[in-house]
Amino acid sequence: MTTSFLAAEPVRAAAGVLQSNAWVLIALPLLGAAVLLLVGRRGNAWGHVLGCATVLAAFGYGLALFASALGDPHPVRDLYLFSWIPVNALQVDFGLRLDPLSLVFVLLITGVGSLIHIYSIGYMAHDQQGRTGGANTERRRFFGYLNLFVAAMLVLVLGNGFVTLYLGWEGVGLASYLLIGFWQRRRTAGAAATKAFVMNRIGDVGLALAIFLLFAKLGTTQYTEVFARADELSSGVLLAITLLLLLGACGKSGQVPLQAWLPDAMEGPTPVSALIHAATMVTAGVYLIARANPLYTLSEGGQLAVTIVGAVTLLVGCVIGCAYDDIKKVLAYSTVSQIGYMILAVGLGPAGYALGIMHLLTHGFFKAGLFLGAGSVMHGMNDEVDMRRYGGLYRYMPITFVTFALGYLALIGFPFLSGYYSKDAIIEAAFGQGSWQGWVFGGAAALGAGLTAFYMTRLVLMTFFGPRRWENLTTADGEKYHPHESPAVMTVPMILLAVGSVGAGAFFTFGERLVGYLTPALGELEEGHAGVLPHVLIPVLTVGLSALGALAAWLFVGRRRVEVARPQRVSPVVRAARADLYGNAINRALVVRPTDGLARGLVTVDSRGVDGAVDGLAGFLGAASHGLRRWQSGFVRSYALSMFTGGVLLVAAMLAVGMP
Amino acid sequence: MLDPYIPLVLMFALAFGFAVFSVAIAPLVGPRRYNKAKLDAYECGIEPSPPPVTGGGRMPVAYYLTAMMFILFDIEMVFLFPYAVSADSLGMWGVAAVVLFVVSFGLADIYLWRRGGLDWN
């Protein structure tokens, strides 16, 4: 491993009006959230407009910032804002890090965020949930949470220290909790929100411990100083820090073993799924590892752990994705698996950081497009999510179909669409590792590509092709399905995202635009060593495997009749996949049970031991009180006597102590 | 070390002894002729009416007022005498101080007068 970029770009102070006012980026959505959540009913009429306007304005500002920084010879800038936690040795400044990495994320978050905001205007227009507040109250609240989410996410990626990142990290956790549980009336939504929150907490503990460790060993938590002095850390400490950071990343990004919350989080409204899963929240883990790249580069053990997590997750996600019938859950597991790719990429070290970010960006486009497409389908199908009840929908919602199909092709790595460039590059880099690692990780990544093609083709076939199974069915409320195309406010964002799905990969790749742009933040991209497979062979292999997967899907799903009822007699593999590969069961056994047991034990200790002692003491004091209050007789003479006695005793004690 | 206090202690002892002696000797040697006036509660030489607390009645509060006024002027005198003795050496500052003192006493007197404390009815 090279350490060449440790001395990479020196960090300079922010310059220029645009950069020194970059806090506006965060302030805008934060202000929007504050106004929307505090103004009450009066904001119902214009709440959604404000919500969109703040994010769009932030996007505009981000674009301007990005454009102005393009020609900058020193693109890594720090903007000091104020001293945040000045406590003795712990000096935490609040500031912003403006460099290619953070700016790319800013554009992704605000750009995709804007589209999702606009889409939500249409999607949430009729949301009432049987509340008295009316549709607009709910929508205003929803936009408030969305703005809060965007603001927190921006703090996360813009912060110039680990503590600032942690602030955003927790803010994102809170906002996602509120959004996933947005439909409060549903028990499942509440449970999903709690699950997401709790599992995120497990990751957060890792992140917090990593920060504590950094402070304990280096006495600082600001990026500049930590990275400059990373080589002072012993290898054991580095390993511990990198593993703890990885735990944090696993929680936020839904990686094994903390992946179980992500599919459940589909209980939220679909724009939330798109926002959280496709574009932003789950990428936080990737961002964290990419940001902490100087630490990972120094720790081979840490890198290996990251790659293992990434490889396992991408396979787990694929396998489970094959088994689900719920369109959003399939997409959710698809996300889990794609994030696995990104984690795998950033785990490869300097050979992969930029690739991980590139896949993150392209994935942001096509996964957001897919989610919005799924939302559009559900919108037209009375919120039905079971793909077995779909079929032949391409006629009824052509725009949705086309955009969805483009996203699908991009995802499975159809040549020259976005996914082709970003995913293949990762697979190639994985094979580029020497020895057994190249075979294992490259093989896993390639196998994942095949599986991805299978489950995505299955999804598209079941949804848009085949017989119209919904014709003979009714909804849970007994109504007929009337599939229809969604309004323009929903389709336009989908079209824009589809354009991105098609062109983004090529745009980023030609002339190594993105990789070159990110170099100041992430270091030079290293070409793979002599890999275990020849370079030429890898794209062929990948495309071939994908084609095979798609073909298999057509053979098993497209040609056969799809039963409306879920087949129960299935092989053990499918059963395991349907059970999330027992992810929840493992969680229950490893985390929930012990915690429950501990809590129960503590309750026993509390009710027997502590309560017993307290009750006993209380009883004793009460009895003493009843006895003593007789002394308070109301007679002034007895009061005087008590004072006199006290005085005599006090003087006597004084004399006794003082006179030897 | 406690030498200066020995005469004091003797003085106390003497006073105590005299008091005990007087009380003890009176019933032994004195004549015993009771009448009604002797058994009455003593109150400034006049008949207590209504009878004091043992009878369940009340004392006229005016008595206390008079006593308070007496103490007021009494204290004023107590402070004025020493001032008068050393007025020369205290100079103008002493005059100012004593005027302030008298004025603040005067305030109390004025209050007493305005609120009818001097009317005896």
Next chain:
Amino acid sequence: MGPVQAGAVVLAQQPVEPPPIEYAAIAPVLLMLTAACVGVIVEAFLPRHQRWSVQVGLSLLTLVVAGVALGAYARGAGTGLTTLAGTIAVDTPTLFLWGTLLALGFASILLIADRSVEQGGAFVAESDASSGSSGLGASSGLSASSGPARGATADSSAPSPTMTRATAGVSGMRTEVFPLAMFSLSGMMVFCAANDLLTMFIALEVLSLPLYLLCGLAKRRRLLSQEAAVKYFLLGAFASAFFLYGLALLYGYSGSVKLAAISEATAGSDRSDTLLFAGIGLLVVGLLFKASVGPFHAWTPDVYHGAPTAVTGFMAACTKVAAFGAILRVLQVALEASSWEWHYVLWTVAVLSMLIGVVLGLTQTDIKRMIAYSSIAHAGFLLVGAIALTDRGLSGTLFYLLAYGFTTVAVFGVISLVRTSEGEATHLSGWAGLAKRSPLVAAVFTFLLLALAGIPMTSGFMGKFYVFSAAVTDGMVPLVVIALVASAAAAFFYLRVIVLMYFNEPAADGPTVSVPGAFTTAAITLGVVVTLLLGVLPTLAWNWANVGGFVS
């Protein structure tokens, strides 16, 4: 040979240099005394209907002006100075205590001035006839003092209806309460600044005598109020005697009443220690009585119970500040050198005070008595800080006094709001379900009780934290452990009231909550805001309390 004969020497006829006076330093006290005197004149000459507004305006204005004078002086003050021939020490603790007293006095005067909660004010009205005998002093019922002492106020025995009906007067209130309160406040200010024992004694009397009167001026439950006044007076006189006797013995020991001289004498001498220790003991008893500490607390519940609620608030907040100011000064300036001898004695007293306050507070059924026992427990906590003879102990105790004072004033403000047709509903049963009828008042009272219990985010927590940490630093870990257990146990009876307010059904004929007038609202708001502010931003006051110690 010295002291006895020296007193007999007649002054020679030579000019006496007047001692220099730092008028700027003592301006707040002078202003207060002047205003009190003017208040007496107002009583004497103004027609009755004008007196209330003039007195209220005069008192509040004076407090503000005195506060401004204090602030102006404090801005340029150094570490401190003594003036008036060394009888008054104006140092940082003095300035802090004066500021505290003025602020608490302001809040208390607001409570006293209220005429809307109780129609015409909570004080006995002017009797319509201007006849001499009843126009002055306690108007009637003095027999309560000399009559057979009944156990009327024994705990939990409610006053009989005949007593509560004994209300007097037509309308309006005796406006003498304002000059009386001002005199008392002046006395308190001198008390905690007094640099010799004689000045301290005079100040003690100046602060006490008006309080005795104020206690007896309740409009409702006349007999209870007068009984309280007489009890307080008798026991107060008794305690003054202790103080005076201790003063005399210390004078006998050191040949001076100046605190600095006593300190010098204790530092190294071969004089009789009997005089010293007996003197300290008796002096301290007198001081502890005023602060309602430990076994010298017996008057507290009865007097808090009987006095008009506004006066109780005034007494509980301001007297405690003044008394502990004096205790701190005496212990730290005069008796520090002999601390080894008295340290464990006062240690024990602090424990006793906490135990008495907490244990007896548990079974109280009257809210005012409960707060009285709470104040006894708090006095124990304060004593913990006071006997830690360090700068941290000093500043912690000062902070605690400020915090406790404001919370207490607001507590009594709220208590005065909950009423039945008979007057204040001080019996706890009347507070059941209060939250359902008046959520705001219940919430405010809950907050204040939590502050008294010392829950974080309130000033009470910070006060306890400062005091206990100072004590730990001074090596009194066992005492702090006892104090923590005591505050945990004390939390029970505060929480009991909260539970009562929130989780019980209100009685059908229970009390109503009066809509407070502007004055009471202002006083309660002030108390609550300060309680919250000091809990969240304790450095506001801590920085001030934490600079410099006593001078002498």
